[in-house]
Amino acid sequence: MELYESDRYSFSIQHPMGWESLNVDPQDLTAGWATQEGSAFTISEEDLVAQTSESFSVAEYTDLVIAVLSANLTEFELLSSEPLLTSEGFAAQVLELTALGGFLKGQRLIYLDDSNVGFNAAYAFPANMYEEQKPLIKYSFGTFETQIEAITERGVQMTDGP
Numbered sequence: 285m286e287l288y289e290s291d292r293y294s295f296s297i298q299h300p301m302g303w304e305s306l307n308v309d310p311q312d313l314t315a316g317w318a319t320q321e322g323s324a325f326t327i328s329e330e331d332l333v334a335q336t337s338e339s340f341s342v343a344e345y346t347d348l349v350i351a352v353l354s355a356n357l358t359e360f361e362l363l364s365s366e367p368l369l370t371s372e373g374f375a376a377q378v379l380e381l382t383a384l385g386g387f388l389k390g391q392r393l394i395y396l397d398d399s400n401v402g403f404n405a406a407y408a409f410p411a412n413m414y415e416e417q418k419p420l421i422k423y424s425f426g427t428f429e430t431q432i433e434a435i436t437e438r439g440v441q442m443t444d445g446p
Contacts, residue, residue: 285424288315290329295395295403298427299325300420322388323413325424328404332396345396346377349404353392357383370395370428378425382411389414393425403428 285298303317303325316326332340340348346365354360363380370376376395382388390408397403405428407421 285427287427288327290314290403293329293397293401293403294431295329296427296429296431297327297393297405298424299405300424321410321413323409323417324407326404326406326408328402328406330402332400332402339400340396340402342375342377342394342396345402346379346394349392349394349402350379353379353381357381359383359385361386368393368425370430371426372430374430376428383408386411391421391425393428395428395430397430 286301287296287298289296299317303319303323306313306316306318306324306326308314308316308326312328314327314329316324318324332338332345350362350365354362359382361382363382366378366380368376368378374395374397376393379392379394381390381392387410388408389411390406392404392406395403405425407417407424409417
């Protein structure tokens, strides 16, 4: 695994080593990597207050992300939306989804900090590869950190990682 550290915000997450770095449009994504087999990992960081002048909760931000995905991904289907506590004890959300009529399947980690900066990390795989990649996704999402002290009790740990 390789560590991604944000240049602008205090976020970091591990992602697969050896995947090819993508040239991304900074209006849409912060960073991205892909394989020749069609797998991808992308990161999006956004200052919501600067963009909208509004303040969001994690639930409201998740709804906004789902609306954007639904509008922009062909044949988007949300399979599940589950709350997650990060290793630091912060609230996050994990979406499981499909697109392109089920051809692609993946998960998206959604986090919103106290200053309304949003972080999204998304994995997409050809559907026939997805199940075998779930441990990788879980491990990667478990490495997400904000480099900020958790306001909740310490000691919350990710479980069942590889």
